Amino acid sequence: MRKLFGSVRSRATLGASLVVALALVAAGAAVLLALRANLTDQADSRAAATAREVALQLTTIRSYADLELPDDEDTPVQVVDEKGRLVAASDDLEKISGTGTDEVGPGSAPSAKPTGGDEEPGEPGESGDDEASESGEVSDDDPEYSSGTATVDGESADFRFAAVEVSTEAHGDLTVYAGASLSAEQSAVSTALTSMLIGFPLLLAVVGGVTWLVTRRALRPVAAITEEMAAITASEDLARRVPEPDTHDEIARLARTTNETLTALQNSVERQRRFVADASHELRSPIASLRTQLEVGAAHPELLDVDGAVEDTVRLQELAADLLLLARLDAGEKPGGKRVDLAAFVREELSQRTRDRVQVDADLKSVEVAGSRGQLARVLGNLLNNAQRHARSRVTVTTRGEGAWAVLEVSDDGSGVPESERERIFERFVRLDDARSRDEGGAGLGLAIARDVAVRHGGTLMVREAPSGGALFELRLPSPQSSAD
Structure with a gap:
């Protein structure tokens, strides 16, 4: 039944x-x-x-x-x-x-009235006048x-x-x-x-x-x-799609939604595969370099490049930290709700940067955001590192409030980012200048991490042309007052 x-x-x-x-x-x-x-x-x-x-x-x-x-x-x-x-x-x-x-x-029942005396009740009477009614x-x-x-x-x-x-x-x-x-x-x-x-x-x-x-x-x-x-x-072939009926009912919408889900799943799997492949490739270089230096040092101690080994180790450590942060972001880690004064936060972070190549100017106005201080520090650090690599003589950091948003901008006076590449640079392991060395260009994870953190905080990260002709990265985060309202 x-x-x-x-x-x-x-x-x-x-x-x-x-x-x-x-x-x-x-x-x-x-x-x-x-x-x-x-x-x-x-x-x-x-x-x-x-x-x-x-x-x-x-x-x-x-x-x-x-x-x-x-x-x-x-x-x-x-x-x-x-x-x-x-x-x-x-x-x-x-x-x-x-x-x-x-x-x-x-x-x-009486059928006729008696001939003499009074009429009895209920009996029909007869009178001398038969015509009487x-x-x-x-x-x-x-x-x-x-x-x-x-x-x-x-x-x-x-x-x-x-x-x-x-x-x-x-x-x-x-x-x-x-x-x-x-x-x-x-x-x-x-x-x-x-x-x-x-x-x-x-x-x-x-x-x-x-x-x-x-x-x-x-x-x-x-x-x-x-x-x-x-x-x-059964086939694990995510390139296949379900048939979409030529109607405009709920089943047609179900089929379209299913195909959209399959497309998103296929893109996610392909992105994960590329991520694993790119991560393996990026890890291979410092590990191979470090192994070579250690093998040479073991055979010829006088030829050991300690500074290079330390530099490769630091690079390997930073890459592992980036990969770990991306994994936590992909897993949906919550940023938390701690309030951070953006101006004071930027001043503190700038004070700890002692090896910058060019000068960093700051125009900071106090505005609060809510989130993870550590993740926001990673965003600011990645934006400043990117600006330092491309700036000619100056990097500028500004903070301000715009209605319900807190805005942080990092700009440089370098060559800027072509308009056709302004979204691509936020993809993982993407470096526009393929000719530069990995040491100078990094692994291509900094901007991807910065945007992921911005999205997790309910904000956005975009790039446009700076007034000086370089690149201007604008981070927008919701202020705690707008979230409370």
Whole structure:
């Protein structure tokens, strides 16, 4: 069962069928109730009309024998006096329930008035004037309705009965019960119910089938995407892409997003491979140089270049530190939230630089940032080292606040960076001047580390042309006040 309903197509079909089934049951019940109520109201109206016709006759007749009752088997009638005695009833009435009395025929009812003395209540009287007419009043109140059964001429059926009260001078107070057959109502309801019992399952089958087919067609691209992803996983070929359906729905967006993810993953893997290859290459040079010097020193101590060995060791140490920092940044290391006064921080860092080749000018305005002091020191140091390598005679450092941002700029008066290369220089192991020596140019990690640190701090690092014609690196970091707001 779990396997059967484990697919989206099965669950969608089941869900749609259940919703439609509930809607059909609710609608069918409402229709049947409305139909039954409507037909019952019609039966009530027919029964009330018959009862009032009989009641009007009772106001004018002298004897119950003159009462003309409907001879229709669908309209049984009873007339009951104020004492609850049946005084008149339909001729073929054999059995009845749901009215004021279960009697089907008058037990004894006077047919003529006595010749002398006072008239007895409830008896029709005869006077010397046979042409005289009696009078009475039919109640204007709404009839009372009830449900019951009756057997007329051997046919039993359900009826709705209307009770109408009438006051007559000749017969006193009477109640007329007239019935209207519910056969038409029962037949109509039965026909509607039968139609629903036949039609609803067919409609559910159509809804389920259409939902199944539409869902299968809609999910066909998902099957293709799943198959291709499985093939990519098995082959480890990140250059492959999943098929994108020519639609504008969620599945098409899923396919595009999946391909974008594969592209990003492929680029990340390729960048990681290049990083490992470049790191191995960069490490190989100082290690080989250091090994050569140590081997020469071991064979000929007088030829050992201690300064060169120390320089290679320092370079190796710095490269290892850069690689370790990049690994921590790639792992998502948080910079922390310690507040740093940028102007005081730059002054302290500049005071520790004693081997700079050219002069460093500073125009510092106090502005605070939040982050890792060690990582910010690495950014400033890398920018200053880059400027020292390319400057002719001067390097300038400035700090200032611009609204919600703290800005640090490092510029030089060197040859600058070509506009087409201004993004490439932030890639790892990139050196624009391939002809220069590695000792002078470094490993090509400084600017990459600086931008990564800037991004981790929620800021940016960009390069543009300085007023002196060289390169101007602008570091923007959010101020703590803007972060708090």
